[in-house]
Amino acid sequence: MPKRKHFAVVVLMAFALAMAGLAQAAPVQGYPALQGVKSMNAVIDVRGKSPGAMLGALKLVHAMYKDKAVTQTDPGRHFVVIFIGPAVKLVSTARQGFSPAEAKVLDQLAQEVKAMAADGIKLELCVFAAKVFNVKLPTILPEITQVPNGWISLIAYQQKGFALVPIY
Template sequence: MKTKNMILTMVVFVSVLVLLVAAGPSPAGEYKALQGTDSVDTIFDFREGDPAGALVHLSLAHKTFTDKAIQNVSEKPRFVVVFMGGAVKLLSSDRSAFTQEQRKTLAKMDNVISKMVKDGIKLEVCLYAVDFFGVDPESISPEIDVVPNGWISSIGYQTNGYALVPIY
């Protein structure tokens, strides 16, 4: 009988422990800045022109979107990445100006971009920068929306309450 009581006590203890852990602070609670927030709208002004740096920053933007702290905010987060400046060269399917190692990095970046689109992150590229850097607009993936001027797009998002995260 004593063994049964001990087992029952252990089951109750473990159950209470599991409930306490499950009822603990939400991942958003790890960030005081998110307390009281009911939506997360963010625009990434993306100008990083180095393939390795761009891959790291783009992966981090995607990881931020999928982070439980962001996803647990009551409304679905809205993220936009606007590619401007030298970053537009990284989006072209013409990779002849890049080394073999950079091409491998850009292939990984293409994979991250596809995942971002699949997860609902909006991607835009500035046509002004595309023209300025001599990138063929047809060489850019159709997953990325072309806007005439990335600054105007950025101004619009910020005017509508999107937080700006610069990536230079």
């Protein structure tokens, strides 16, 4: 190969490699923090006590799970939502102590939980907290797995590399 062609090939290859590097350096869907991220596994520690705030938080978690930036970064992502503390009262079919308006929000919350589970988000409930808050276990929404202690699950998921997202 003549020196001129060899030089042109080397320059073109260098240019192609530089462009590939620039493409990789570009933030994913506007999130610079996603650069180099291979896994989007998250455990969400939910402890809220307000039906409206909880519904908003769960909708946000669900939207985050389906966000294009997240699905492109890790199509096999895993999200786990763990209900701890007073949040256990909000994922029960029992409506004692809630106003009619709050009961309607709790019905919407139950639908959101169902949709999250259908999309692949795992949901767990701390049985210890349910006992503390006098929530009868048979009233827990059926999409939610009951675990003896939610903190143990939180620790275990973090040991497996899941990022902790607290919602208090």
